[in-house]
Amino acid sequence: MVVIDGKALAKTVREDLKEEVDELREKGIVPKFAVILVGDDKASLTYVKSKNKACRELGIEYEEIILDSNIEMQELLDIIDNLNERKDITGILLQSPIPDHLDINKAFKRISPEKDVDGFNPANVGKLCLNQDTFISCTPYGILKIFEAYGIDVDGKNAVVIGRSNIVGKPMSMCLLNKNATITICHSKTKNLKEITKEADILIAAIGKKHFVTADMVKEGAVVIDVGINRTDEGIFGDVDFDNVKEKTSFITPVPGGVGPMTVAMLMKNIVKATKALNSSDNL
Numbered sequence: 001m002v003v004i005d006g007k008a009l010a011k012t013v014r015e016d017l018k019e020e021v022d023e024l025r026e027k028g029i030v031p032k033f034a035v036i037l038v039g040d041d042k043a044s045l046t047y048v049k050s051k052n053k054a055c056r057e058l059g060i061e062y063e064e065i066i067l068d069s070n071i072e073m074q075e076l077l078d079i080i081d082n083l084n085e086r087k088d089i090t091g092i093l094l095q096s097p098i099p100d101h102l103d104i105n106k107a108f109k110r111i112s113p114e115k116d117v118d119g120f121n122p123a124n125v126g127k128l129c130l131n132q133d134t135f136i137s138c139t140p141y142g143i144l145k146i147f148e149a150y151g152i153d154v155d156g157k158n159a160v161v162i163g164r165s166n167i168v169g170k171p172m173s174m175c176l177l178n179k180n181a182t183i184t185i186c187h188s189k190t191k192n193l194k195e196i197t198k199e200a201d202i203l204i205a206a207i208g209k210k211h212f213v214t215a216d217m218v219k220e221g222a223v224v225i226d227v228g229i230n231r232t233d234e235g236i237f238g239d240v241d242f243d244n245v246k247e248k249t250s251f252i253t254p255v256p257g258g259v260g261p262m263t264v265a266m267l268m269k270n271i272v273k274a275t276k277a278l279n280s281s282d283n284l
């Protein structure tokens with residue numbers, strides 16, 4: 001059994017990116033990332049902070065736009081339009097969640113596909129479904145990088161994804177399909193979940209419930225990827241009961257230190273990709 005070290009892998013990805021950013025800067029091209037944050041959601045503030053830190057380390061310029069939670073939809077769209085038009089901005093991210101009175105789908109759609117480094121514009125989601133070059137949303141992209149780095153072959157494997165969110169479950173499933181896995185997507189209405197997960201060569205948990213995946217749900221030798229981040233007074237826990245599940249697996253990600261650091265690293269990779277594409281005639 002191998003415990004995947006997402007922290008170390010993310011560091012390698014960032015080191016490679018640093019060289020690319022340095023090369024861009026030598027040519028006078030400066031990547032600049034804009035993050036829009038609406039309200040003061042605690043978890044979002046933590047995520048934004050880690051994105052800022054990663055940018056600083058790599059030499060990517062960073063701009064944070066913090067908006068009052070009462071902002072109107074039109075104001076938010078105007079701010080996105082402005083960032084779309086600005087030549088210095090090469091990547092835009094709207095931190096979710098946003099307050100309920102705002103339409104997040106409308107906002108994601110407004111972000112220019114060329115600067116949509118989170119991969120949530122429907123045009124980019126469509127490209128992912130068509131298996132075309134695009135910005136893959138960062139968490140699934142990070143998991144693909146883990147598979148590549150650890151030599152985990154997805155081709156022909158039986159992959160089960162628990163969770164169907166637009167942020168993780170759905171793009172993850174598409175990524176696995178694009179890599180020739182046979183995919184099953186499970187969700188809160190799925191019946192006989194355990195019977196399905198026990199058949200998984202690759203099991204991805206993106207549910208948001210502490211230790212939801214127990215040892216009896218896992219096939220011997222499976223690859224188990226835990227996306228969950230569940231904050232409690234006792235600390236941060238994944239969706240997988242790591243201590244009891246790990247011995248059954250061939251590979252497993254811990255929480256923290258597994259998928260989380262990879263998400264931020266792949267965001268940086270998407271920013272560099274966007275910067276390059278915006279500065280070349282060969283746009284995405």
Ligand code: NAD
Nearest residue numbers: 139163164165168187188206207208227228229259260263
């Ligand atoms: P979400 O709430 O949007 O989706 C949760 C999914 O779990 C839903 O599709 C739902 O149908 C499914 N689900 C809920 N109860 C279930 C049950 N009993 N059986 C089967 N399926 C069930 O959440 P999300 O945004 O996809 O995030 C999932 C988890 O991943 C959260 O803990 C979140 O914090 C974490 N997350 C981590 C990263 C990272 O970088 N590591 C990135 C994004 C999200």
